[in-house]
Amino acid sequence: MTNKRPVAIYWGSSCGGCEISVANLHDHLLDFDANFQLVFCPCLVDTKVDDVRAMPDGAIEVTLFNGAIRTDENEEMAHLMRRKSKVLVAYGACASSGSIPALSNLHRREDHFRAAYLDNPSIDNPEGVLPTTSTNVAEGELKLPRFHDRVRTLAQVVPVDYFVPGCPPESHQLWGILELLIAGGPLPPRGSLLGGGRKTVCDECARERHDKKIDRIRRPYEFAPDPKTCLLEQGLLCMGVATRDGCGALCPQANMPCNGCYGIPEGVLDQGAKMASTLGSILDIEPLKGLPEEAIRRHIDAILDGMPDYAGTFYKFTLASSLLEGALGKRTPEVKG
């Protein structure tokens, strides 16, 4: 019999980076081991889903669920982990707001299958075989989880207690949560965002800011930016202005623009819309005054050419939880099969 608290870490549609942030606890892993028992974590512990099914409801103290909901399996596991856990945490940007997997919401499921299994030059598939949920072979019926039309956040599927931003979250923030559990609380109100601030990355960025006016959007590979001046002022698309603080402005500190992984700042409805409006307000349109409309359009198109992927830039981490939810939209009914 152990006094250790049972915890679980589960991945839905995930890249595995959130698990790495757990490994990044470094020395705290010993404290983790002293206080918690990892009862379920497919990439680290050899317990099976049936072991979890056999547990009483609420038996797991806390589950860190990373990854978005893309398949039947992800959805089933979200319900199972919700039932078995006292506290369910949407851990990281994918579980919290869809993140990179949700950029696929811009296309239909058929388009993904076509790109992956038919038009892919590294695939040899002359018969055009596509994944099906059930296949009969000599040994019996093989089943695959259904691939949904749309990626959803964890909270769009089951009630979530806490949200932890970041892609992946910073390990010291994870430790802050675990320390709270070790101390026995008190836990923040349910529904809280843990590990993020209440302002924007710009508020914690030490770079000097002036009146911004840019005449061109530049890509990071084009030049070495001045290390002291705001990157947005230098024409780099830094999302800091539309991103929640809490990471310590890690990317601008390393002379790279913020990609927006901490998600929507407090008081902002939609990260991409906020960034688009910021961009609109800092484009230098002074030289355009008096020009014919066609010339203005060409000039603005030339400025925006520096940003080849609008959705991937503005909504890299928040498309599933944005007002748009992707080109398919929230009202598109799920196609079964």
Ligand code: SF4
């Ligand atoms: S939040 Fe980032 S690190 Fe975590 S699973 Fe998603 S893509 Fe990977």
Ligand code: SF4
């Ligand atoms: S836009 Fe980027 S570089 Fe400029 S202040 Fe904000 S976080 Fe820093």
Ligand code: SF4
């Ligand atoms: S600077 Fe932006 S992209 Fe980088 S870690 Fe912080 S929130 Fe994420």
